[in-house]
Amino acid sequence: NAGVTQTPKFRVLKTGQSMTLLCAQDMNHEYMYWYRQDPGMGLRLIHYSVGEGTTAKGEVPDGYNVSRLKKQNFLLGLESAAPSQTSVYFCASRNGEEGQPQHFGDGTRLSIL
Amino acid sequence: GDSVTQMEGPVTLSEEAFLTINCTYTATGYPSLFWYVQYPGEGLQLLLKATKADDKGSNKGFEATYRKETTSFHLEKGSVQVSDSAVYFCALSVDTGGFKTIFGAGTRLFVKA
Numbered sequence: 001n002a003g004v005t006q007t008p009k010f011r012v013l014k015t016g017q018s019m020t021l022l023c024a025q026d027m028n029h030e031y032m033y034w035y036r037q038d039p040g041m042g043l044r045l046i047h048y049s050v051g052e053g054t055t056a057k058g059e060v061p062d063g064y065n066v067s068r069l070k071k072q073n074f075l076l077g078l079e080s081a082a083p084s085q086t087s088v089y090f091c092a093s094r095n096g097e098e099g100q101p102q103h104f105g106d107g108t109r110l111s112i113l
Numbered sequence: 114g115d116s117v118t119q120m121e122g123p124v125t126l127s128e129e130a131f132l133t134i135n136c137t138y139t140a141t142g143y144p145s146l147f148w149y150v151q152y153p154g155e156g157l158q159l160l161l162k163a164t165k166a167d168d169k170g171s172n173k174g175f176e177a178t179y180r181k182e183t184t185s186f187h188l189e190k191g192s193v194q195v196s197d198s199a200v201y202f203c204a205l206s207v208d209t210g211g212f213k214t215i216f217g218a219g220t221r222l223f224v225k226a
Contacts, residue, residue, distance in 0.1 A: 033214075099164035
């Protein structure tokens with residue numbers, strides 16, 4: 001089982017460039033999430049989606065946009081990258097039953113110069 | 114708001130030592146509680162969970178009991194191995210419409226041979 005797949009795994013950008021991170025899950029999960037992980041700060045929720053065609057803001061949404069055009073895909077966009085967005089980005093998904101865990105991808109390591 | 118507090122690391126132990134990582138939480142309602150583990154270069158993966166008070170989650174020799182009276186979910190293992198070296202995250206999930214998960218900051222564990 002592929003589970004949750006994130007592409008790319010690594011990327012270096014210059015300040016002001018744009019890019020899109022792709023997350024794909026093959027578990028038919030309704031809920032999908034984007035987090036960033038920074039040293040000493042755990043995981044912070046950027047945006048999430050409760051189903052195809054829906055998105056919502058998380059804890060740190062500024063500077064990011066998302067889209068969920070297909071149930072299995074959740075895209076995270078940076079329109080104008082800033083050095084403060086250097087981080088490791090994780091995508092996760094889960095089903096709608098209570099008590100179920102989130103399933104994570106292996107992350108995208110993004111550096112903004 | 115909901116929050117999770119876990120002991121700061123790093124925690125360094127010798128092989129076969131006893132492990133405790135403390136975790137306390139604040140939540141409205143009745144959260145599900147989780148421990149996730151993250152190995153280098155990977156995403157988080159579920160270690161164990163408990164969905165109601167007095168439940169004990171267990172996996173791979175790790176255990177944690179959902180204590181509602183002390184709002185705690187401490188992780189324990191009787192005899193750690195070098196392969197247990199990783200970062201451990203305590204987390205809670207409540208159904209607030211998005212099944213959002215709140216993560217602690219993570220505790221890094223080093224086990225020496």
